[in-house]
Amino acid sequence: MKKNILIIGAGGVGHVVAHKLATAADSVGSLHIASRTIEKCNAIAESVAAKANVEARIVVQTHKLNAFDAAATIDLIRQTEASIVVNVGPSFINLAVLRACIETGAAYIDTAIHEDPQKVCEQPPWYANHEWPLRAECERRGITAILGAGFDPGVVNAYVALAAQDHLDALDSIDIIDVNAGSHGQYFATNFNAEINLREFTGDVWTWQEGRWVANAMFEISRIDDLPIVGRQKSYLTGHDEIHSLSAHFPHADIRFWMGFDEHYITVFEVLKNLGLLSEKPVVLADGTKVVPLQLVKHLLPDPASLAPMYQGKTFIGVLAKGTRDGKPHQVLLYNTCDHADCFTEISSQAIAYTAGVPAAAAALLVGHGDWDIGRMVNVEQLPPRPFLALTAQMGLPTSIVQAPLGNLFGRLHG
Amino acid sequence: MKKNILIIGAGGVGHVVAHKLATAADSVGSLHIASRTIEKCNAIAESVAAKANVEARIVVQTHKLNAFDAAATIDLIRQTEASIVVNVGPSFINLAVLRACIETGAAYIDTAIHEDPQKVCEQPPWYANHEWPLRAECERRGITAILGAGFDPGVVNAYVALAAQDHLDALDSIDIIDVNAGSHGQYFATNFNAEINLREFTGDVWTWQEGRWVANAMFEISRIDDLPIVGRQKSYLTGHDEIHSLSAHFPHADIRFWMGFDEHYITVFEVLKNLGLLSEKPVVLADGTKVVPLQLVKHLLPDPASLAPMYQGKTFIGVLAKGTRDGKPHQVLLYNTCDHADCFTEISSQAIAYTAGVPAAAAALLVGHGDWDIGRMVNVEQLPPRPFLALTAQMGLPTSIVQAPLGNLFGRLHG
Structure with missing residues (x-):
C-alpha cells in the first residue's frame, strides 16, 4: 500500500x-x-x-x-x-x-x-x-x-472501457459530450487556467474518423442534443486529450469530442483570436515592451478560482458509444451531471x-x-x-447509464 | 503673406x-x-x-x-x-x-x-x-x-456658421452626422491612430442639450437616416471635439454628434472594452512585464495607412441644422460625400x-x-x-446644401 x-x-x-x-x-x-x-x-x-x-x-x-x-x-x-x-x-x-x-x-x-x-x-x-x-x-x-x-480525460475513458467491456461487442463510434450548462455571471471567464483553456481552441480540431486523423476548424461543426438533466445544448467538435489515447486503443471506432459553448463565448473568443490576442508569441510594442498577448488576456480575465461563489447550474459530461451487440445495432450513454452550487456548499x-x-x-x-x-x-x-467509477461515484460523481438498441437516447438528437 | x-x-x-x-x-x-x-x-x-x-x-x-x-x-x-x-x-x-x-x-x-x-x-x-x-x-x-x-471638427463648424449666417435666423439644433459607408475589407481596423480612435468611445458621451452638458453611455442612443448618396445608415450619439466649441458659440442650440458604426465594429469594440483591453493604464503581468493594454491592441491592429489600397465606398459627413427663418420652422442640411477609391487614385x-x-x-x-x-x-x-468652404471644394471636397421649411430632408428619418 x-x-x-x-x-x-x-x-x-x-x-x-x-x-x-x-x-x-x-x-x-x-x-x-x-x-x-x-x-x-x-x-x-x-x-x-x-x-x-x-x-x-x-x-x-x-x-x-x-x-x-x-x-x-x-x-x-x-x-x-x-x-x-x-x-x-x-x-x-x-x-x-x-x-x-x-x-x-x-x-x-x-x-x-x-x-x-x-x-x-x-x-x-x-x-x-x-x-x-x-x-x-x-x-x-x-x-x-x-x-x-x-473527468475528461479520465472518467470518460473509463466509460468507453466499460461500454466496450459490458455493453457492446463492437464499438463503431465514441462521441464525448462536455457541456457546462452553468453560469458564472461574469462578462467572460475561463473555468481553469486561461492560458491552457484558450489554447485548446486556437489550433486545428483533430478527431479520429474512419481510421485516420481528420482536421477541422474550431466552431466549424456543431451538434444540438436534448441532454438528460441539462436539456437542449449546442456543442462543437473540439480537439481534446482523450481522443489521442482512445484512438490507439479503439482504432476501429470514430472518436469525436464535443464541447458546449454559448454564442457569447464564441463571439469573445473569435474577436480575441482574430485580433491576435490569443497568440503565445511575443510581440514588441512601439516603446520596446515585449509582451505575449495571451498573457495579457489571462491577466485581465477573472481568476477562475474567484468564480465558484457565484456559479449556478450544472455540468454534463458523457460518452455516447454506438456499435453492435449480438449482431444488432446498439448504443449506450454514460454520463454524469454535477451542480456548481452543490460543489461550493460542499468544498467551496x-x-x-x-x-x-x-x-x-x-x-x-x-x-x-x-x-x-x-x-x-x-x-x-x-x-x-x-x-474507478465506483469510487468516483462514492466520492461525489455518480454515473448514469442509458441504453437502447436504436433511436434517440436523448429527447431529440440532431447529429 | x-x-x-x-x-x-x-x-x-x-x-x-x-x-x-x-x-x-x-x-x-x-x-x-x-x-x-x-x-x-x-x-x-x-x-x-x-x-x-x-x-x-x-x-x-x-x-x-x-x-x-x-x-x-x-x-x-x-x-x-x-x-x-x-x-x-x-x-x-x-x-x-x-x-x-x-x-x-x-x-x-x-x-x-x-x-x-x-x-x-x-x-x-x-x-x-x-x-x-x-x-x-x-x-x-x-x-x-x-x-x-x-472636417469634423473643421468643415462642419463652418457649416454651422454658414447655416447661422445665411439660412436660419435662430438655430435650435445642430446634428452632426459622420458615417463611413465604405469598407476596408479587414476583420477590424481603425481609420486613424488606434489609440486616439478607440479612446474616443471609451468614456462618457457628452452632448449639449437644453443649455447644459448631458452624459450618455456609448452606443446608448442611435438614429437611422436614409442619407443622400450613402443611403440608410445607423449612427450613434458620440462625444466629439466640435461640440465643445460650438456649445460656447451657439449656446441656445442643442448640439449632438452622431457617428456610424456597423454591428461588427460594435461587437469587437465591446469585447475589447469589457475585457479591459482598451485601458490606457498599465498592468503588470505574472512575469513582471508592464504593459498598457491599449498599446498592445494598437500594435495588433492593421496600420491605418495600409488600408487605403483596399478601401471601397464613400463617407458622408454633414450638419443638419434646424431652427426658424422669418418666424417659421426651417432646416438645412450641409454635407459632403467622399469616395475612398477616388482618394486612392488621386493621392494614394x-x-x-x-x-x-x-x-x-x-x-x-x-x-x-x-x-x-x-x-x-x-x-x-x-x-x-x-x-474656407470654397477652397475646400476646389481642393476636392465639395459641399451640397439641401433645405426645406418642414419635413424630412432625407428619404426617411427616424429621430
Whole structure:
C-alpha cells in the first residue's frame, strides 16, 4: 500500500483533490500540496481545515516548488516521503514532474496532456509527442504512471472501457459530450487556467474518423442534443486529450469530442483570436515592451478560482458509444451531471474543478490501495473501469447509464 | 503673406496635407514634414514626388522630430523658417506644438482637440482644459491659432456658421452626422491612430442639450437616416471635439454628434472594452512585464495607412441644422460625400484621411493668403465660412446644401 501523497498545483483542481483526499485519512498517510505560489497552497490548507462537515483529520502540509525544476521536485518527493504524486499544475510541467517520479519511484497521476508552451497544436497523437516515449522506461523501472485521470480525460475513458467491456461487442463510434450548462455571471471567464483553456481552441480540431486523423476548424461543426438533466445544448467538435489515447486503443471506432459553448463565448473568443490576442508569441510594442498577448488576456480575465461563489447550474459530461451487440445495432450513454452550487456548499469549489479533481483523488486512492498500482504507464481506458467509477461515484460523481438498441437516447438528437 | 509650411505628423492625414500643399507651390514657399519616424516622412515625400498627375514642383523636406519636446520644435520652426505649422500628429502633442508656435510667432493649425494620455474623458468643455487658457497669450502676441480645422471638427463648424449666417435666423439644433459607408475589407481596423480612435468611445458621451452638458453611455442612443448618396445608415450619439466649441458659440442650440458604426465594429469594440483591453493604464503581468493594454491592441491592429489600397465606398459627413427663418420652422442640411477609391487614385489615400487633411491644407493656404491670418486663437465657426468652404471644394471636397421649411430632408428619418 502506497502512502503519503504530494499534490502539485494549487489551482481549483488542486483545491478539490486536497479536500477529497483529506477525507480519506486512513488511506492517505501524510498529505502535501506544492505550488510556485505558497499562498495558494496555504489558502487550500486553510479551506480544508475550515470545512467542519469534512472528516478532515489530516493537516495539509504546504510547500513552495517550481515544478519545472525536476531536481527540486525530486528533493520534495524525498523530503515528504511521498509515494504518489498527483500533478494538477499547468500541463507545461508534466514531463518534468514525471521524470522526478521516475527518478524517485513515486507513482505519477495527471489530468491533462503535456504541452510545450512554444507550440499551440502539435501533430496527433499528442501523447506520442511527450509522454509515451517514456513508457518503456516506466515499465523497466516499475513506475506507475496514470495519464489523464480527471473527468475528461479520465472518467470518460473509463466509460468507453466499460461500454466496450459490458455493453457492446463492437464499438463503431465514441462521441464525448462536455457541456457546462452553468453560469458564472461574469462578462467572460475561463473555468481553469486561461492560458491552457484558450489554447485548446486556437489550433486545428483533430478527431479520429474512419481510421485516420481528420482536421477541422474550431466552431466549424456543431451538434444540438436534448441532454438528460441539462436539456437542449449546442456543442462543437473540439480537439481534446482523450481522443489521442482512445484512438490507439479503439482504432476501429470514430472518436469525436464535443464541447458546449454559448454564442457569447464564441463571439469573445473569435474577436480575441482574430485580433491576435490569443497568440503565445511575443510581440514588441512601439516603446520596446515585449509582451505575449495571451498573457495579457489571462491577466485581465477573472481568476477562475474567484468564480465558484457565484456559479449556478450544472455540468454534463458523457460518452455516447454506438456499435453492435449480438449482431444488432446498439448504443449506450454514460454520463454524469454535477451542480456548481452543490460543489461550493460542499468544498467551496465549482463543478468544472470538482469534476476534474474528484477522479484524480479517486485514482490516487486506487493506486494507494493497489488496485491501480500497475507499475507501468497507462491511460485510463487500459485499467479496470469498475473500481474507478465506483469510487468516483462514492466520492461525489455518480454515473448514469442509458441504453437502447436504436433511436434517440436523448429527447431529440440532431447529429 | 505667410510662407514656408511645416507639417508635424506623418500619418495618413499628414500624407494628404503634404500632397495638397505640394500642388499649391506658389502660395507655399518651402514645404516640410516632421515626425518621430523619419522613414514615414520620407515615404510621404516620395509619394508626393511620384504622383505624376500632381503639379508638384515642391520637394517635400523631411525632418526627424519628437514634438513633445517644445524646444526641439522651436529649433525646427526657426531652422525651416516656417511661418505656418500644421499639426496633424497624435493629439497628445498639441500643447507642446502650440507653445512652440507662440514662442516663434508661427501660425498654428490643428485638426483635433488636445488629449492628456493619462485621462480618457475630461470634463467638458474640453477646449477649456488645455487650449483656451492660452487664448489671451495668443491675442497679446498676435499668434494665429486655428483649432480643429479638419472636417469634423473643421468643415462642419463652418457649416454651422454658414447655416447661422445665411439660412436660419435662430438655430435650435445642430446634428452632426459622420458615417463611413465604405469598407476596408479587414476583420477590424481603425481609420486613424488606434489609440486616439478607440479612446474616443471609451468614456462618457457628452452632448449639449437644453443649455447644459448631458452624459450618455456609448452606443446608448442611435438614429437611422436614409442619407443622400450613402443611403440608410445607423449612427450613434458620440462625444466629439466640435461640440465643445460650438456649445460656447451657439449656446441656445442643442448640439449632438452622431457617428456610424456597423454591428461588427460594435461587437469587437465591446469585447475589447469589457475585457479591459482598451485601458490606457498599465498592468503588470505574472512575469513582471508592464504593459498598457491599449498599446498592445494598437500594435495588433492593421496600420491605418495600409488600408487605403483596399478601401471601397464613400463617407458622408454633414450638419443638419434646424431652427426658424422669418418666424417659421426651417432646416438645412450641409454635407459632403467622399469616395475612398477616388482618394486612392488621386493621392494614394482613403477618404477618412482625405476629409481630415484637405481642409487643414486649405486652412494653411487661407492663413498664408491672409484671409484667416487673424492674429488670435479661434475655432473654425468664428471665422468667415465662405472662403474656407470654397477652397475646400476646389481642393476636392465639395459641399451640397439641401433645405426645406418642414419635413424630412432625407428619404426617411427616424429621430
